[in-house]
Amino acid sequence: MRFMVMVKADTQSEAGLPPSAELVTAMAKFNEELVNAGVLLAAEGLKPSSTGVRVRLAGESRTVVDGPFAETKELLAGFWLIDVKSMDDAIAWIKRVPCEPGGEGDVEIRPVFEAADFAPEMTEERRAAERLLRDRVAAQQR
Incomplete structure (x- = not known):
């Protein structure tokens, strides 16, 4: 089963600040473990919402709204696309995601159709x- 794992944005990611060197190293190691296990399909970090746009679809109308977007807790900072046997397996992997010492955040896991x-x-x-x-x-x- 494929799962999209979405890393929620925080004030640091929305400010465009890079993670610490330690976190970059830990994340690279984690990604390598995913690759070695044969479960990683894609993984990317996203630039802040200030560099993006939203396109509002309403019938035939299309409206473009420039970022940044106000609700940081609703934004994404990155994602993984993984292929594992079950939601339990996805959870087990994501429980191993490194984060900054004392840091906190949300990671959402959703099955892909x-x-x-x-x-x-x-x-x-x-x-x-x-x-x-x-x-x-x-x-x-x-």
Whole structure:
């Protein structure tokens, strides 16, 4: 099962301040453990919301709002995409995420939809088309 693991932003990440050298080292070690276990699909940090935009979709209308965004607790600072057997396995991994000494924060884990979750709407033709798109994405990343 795939899980999106979302690291919530805090005042430091929203200020664009880098983590300590110790945390960068610990995070690199943790990511290497994920890779060595064969469960890491992607992992990235995100720049502060002041560098981003939100696009509001309302019917045919599209409105662009520049960051920064006020509610830091609702923003993301980074993510992992992992592939493990269960939510319990995802939790076990994420309990090992390093953080600054005395630091605190929230990490949210959510299952990713799989094609089977959309049955019967996901016909064999749609499944084949989805596989082709995923193959194309993988080829582009090489």
